[in-house]
Amino acid sequence: MKITLTLNGLSREVDLPPLVRLLDALRGPLGLPGTKEGCGEGECGSCTVLLDGAPVNACLVSIGQCEGRAVTTVEGLSDATHLGPLARCFVDHGGAQCGICTPGMLISAEALLARRPEPSDEEIREAIAGNLCRCTGYQRIVDSIREASRERRQAGGAS
Amino acid sequence: MSLADLPLHDMRRAASLDALCGLVSERHARGEATVLLAGGTDWVVEQELKPPRPDADPLPLVVDVSRMDELRGITVTRGLLRIGAATTYLEMRRHPAILERAPMLVEMARELGAIQIQARGTLGGNLATASPAADGVAALAAYDASIVVKSVRGERRIPFSALQTGYKQSSRAPDEVIVAVEIALPPEGSPWIWRKVGTRRAQAISKVALAGIAVRSEDRVVRLGLGMASVAPVTATLFQTRALVLSRPLPAITADALDAAVLSDIAPIDDVRSTREYRKHAAKAVVRGFLRDLGAPV
Numbered sequence: 001m002k003i004t005l006t007l008n009g010l011s012r013e014v015d016l017p018p019l020v021r022l023l024d025a026l027r028g029p030l031g032l033p034g035t036k037e038g039c040g041e042g043e044c045g046s047c048t049v050l051l052d053g054a055p056v057n058a059c060l061v062s063i064g065q066c067e068g069r070a071v072t073t074v075e076g077l078s079d080a081t082h083l084g085p086l087a088r089c090f091v092d093h094g095g096a097q098c099g100i101c102t103p104g105m106l107i108s109a110e111a112l113l114a115r116r117p118e119p120s121d122e123e124i125r126e127a128i129a130g131n132l133c134r135c136t137g138y139q140r141i142v143d144s145i146r147e148a149s150r151e152r153r154q155a156g157g158a159s
Numbered sequence: 160m161s162l163a164d165l166p167l168h169d170m171r172r173a174a175s176l177d178a179l180c181g182l183v184s185e186r187h188a189r190g191e192a193t194v195l196l197a198g199g200t201d202w203v204v205e206q207e208l209k210p211p212r213p214d215a216d217p218l219p220l221v222v223d224v225s226r227m228d229e230l231r232g233i234t235v236t237r238g239l240l241r242i243g244a245a246t247t248y249l250e251m252r253r254h255p256a257i258l259e260r261a262p263m264l265v266e267m268a269r270e271l272g273a274i275q276i277q278a279r280g281t282l283g284g285n286l287a288t289a290s291p292a293a294d295g296v297a298a299l300a301a302y303d304a305s306i307v308v309k310s311v312r313g314e315r316r317i318p319f320s321a322l323q324t325g326y327k328q329s330s331r332a333p334d335e336v337i338v339a340v341e342i343a344l345p346p347e348g349s350p351w352i353w354r355k356v357g358t359r360r361a362q363a364i365s366k367v368a369l370a371g372i373a374v375r376s377e378d379r380v381v382r383l384g385l386g387m388a389s390v391a392p393v394t395a396t397l398f399q400t401r402a403l404v405l406s407r408p409l410p411a412i413t414a415d416a417l418d419a420a421v422l423s424d425i426a427p428i429d430d431v432r433s434t435r436e437y438r439k440h441a442a443k444a445v446v447r448g449f450l451r452d453l454g455a456p457v
Contacts, residue, residue: 001170018170019221021203041204043362045275054249054278059207060199061279064170065223108274129361130273 005066007032008076018064023047025063026073034074034103038132045131048104049073055111055130074103077110085155086110086148095144097135104131109145117153121146164212165203170196170221176229176309179222180336184311187334192219195336197245198279200272201288230283230338235260240342241307244283248295249274251282260344263372266353267298273361283337289327292389294355294368300386300394301351301370302342308335316341323393345382349374352449356441358432365389366433367441371449378408380453389432390425390442397424400446409450414457417450418443 001018004011007030014029023040026032026049038046040059047058050072078084083091086106090096095105105128112119112127119127124145125138133141173179179195186193196202212218224230230245235256242251251257252268268277271294285293286306299306305316308331315335322329331337352371357363365388374382383404385397400420404412427438447457 017166017168018223019165019168021165041207042200042276045273048275051278055275056278057275060203062165062170062196062199062203062221062223065196065199065225111274126361127274130275 001064003063003067005068006070008072014063016063019062020064021059022049022051022061022063022066022071023058025066026058026071032073032075036100036103038100038104043132044101044104045108045128046101046104048107048131050107050111053111053114055108057130072107072110074106077106085151086113086145089148089151090141090144093144093147094140095136097133101131101133101135105133105141109148112145113149113152118149119145164209164218165206167212168194168218168221170223172223173227176227176336176338179224179227180309180311180334182222183336184334186220191217194219194221195224195283195287196221197225197281197284198247199284200276200280201284201290205288224283230336233257235344238344240344241339242282242342243339244286244337245281247278248272248280248282249277252277260347261302261342263301263351263353263370264298267294267355267370270353270355270361271295276362282340286322286329286337286340289323289329291323291326291391291393291395292364293394294365294370294388296394297368297386297388298353298370299340299342300396301372301384302386303384305341306331306337307339307341308332309338310335314338320396326392345372345374345384350453352445352452354445354448356445364432367427367438367445369442369445369449371446373449373453375409375453378410378454380404380409385446387425387442390427390438392426395425397421397446399423404450404455409453409455412450412455412457414447417447417455417457421446 002015004013026035036046038044042057042060048055049058096102108128108131124142183193231243233254234241248268252265282295285295304319350373355368356366368388370386372384373380383401387395403420421443427435429435450457
């Protein structure tokens with residue numbers, strides 16, 4: 001099945017069996033291996049991407065369901081040579097350690113900040129509740145997202 | 160995992176609800192199975208965990224209904240809340256009418272899974288896969304919702320009490336498409352409870368979950384809806400407990416009588432998430448909590 005979607009702002013077409021997981025389409029034919037596979041059953045959040053702006057687990061979405069839709073992956077939050085400000089905050093504040101959860105964490109954080117420019121710590125924790133991290137104990141991730149929200153507001157809302 | 164089988168399925172979309180009903184009906188008449196796929200939070204996980212398919216086993220046709228307009232949307236008309244079967248839990252919990260008139264659904268949707276699951280999961284999907292652990296379905300039980308289904312024979316409404324006939328079994332015919340759920344809204348400000356007992360706040364399948372809605376008049380409860388997940392082969396509607404509470408003034412309800420009613424209404428099992436004994440304990444405790452909030456000395 002030919003599927004056309006908007007991927008990180010660009011129109012892309014793939015020809016794949018429709019029930020191939022969005023996760024496999026991204027990491028394989030679409031050439032974006034930033035999205036990680038953790039549990040493969042919708043529990044850990046490491047494959048989180050934005051589908052029309054909402055965070056979803058790419059392991060539970062079929063590529064055939066993405067026809068005409070907009071998908072944003074972690075690659076879409078940075079450019080080829082520079083980390084985006086959100087990712088930079090994770091580096092500066094110890095929000096990233098082994099890195100497996102990080103792409104999903106960044107996407108969940110991006111979804112939150114797009115809706116809630118000044119989230120409370122409780123809102124940050126709720127927004128990343130579907131993303132498991134076994135390294136940081138979460139506090140550094142919460143700190144990183146809080147700092148990103150502050151920087152973003154100072155910069156006038158631009159990401 | 161049997162991921163290998165997923166790409167072997169064919170997938171289509173239908174141009175309209177009538178076309179969908181026609182397709183499902185024709186396939187059913189030929190003995191062919193059809194899966195209506197919405198968010199995939201149950202079905203895709205089941206496929207991924209299944210052993211590989213024997214070669215002779217024909218695959219169902221998958222029809223993507225996640226964006227079918229006739230299955231989506233939320234309306235309130237003269238006190239009747241209608242939620243399209245393919246409306247996501249995230250859309251539900253952010254909808255003004257639900258925020259204003261059905262706060263229990265907001266709280267349920269918020270706790271049923273993390274936001275990634277809320278953004279995909281649907282009431283229609285959870286009704287179709289018919290797990291007795293489904294939080295959303297327990298909420299429908301408490302509201303005594305009707306399930307709107309449609310087939311080539313026409314549309315009908317199944318009262319919640321007549322829907323579930325056994326573990327993952329329902330009275331919906333195989334060629335009937337779940338279109339929407341309808342809830343007769345209780346008066347604004349009616350007391351309600353959503354209490355989920357799980358391993359963690361987000362993303363846990365319930366050990367026990369209680370949905371409750373009550374209408375009180377002086378010292379009596381005059382209307383009571385209860386639904387409980389993960390305590391029986393079907394979503395428990397706690398019939399004996401409802402009858403007890405409605406039968407006498409709140410001050411006359413005793414903890415012993417309430418506990419006995421709850422235990423007669425449930426049949427929990429030991430499984431990977433919890434034990435029979437703990438579920439009995441938790442079920443009694445969450446019902447007592449709701450009745451205490453309503454003013455019973457329990």
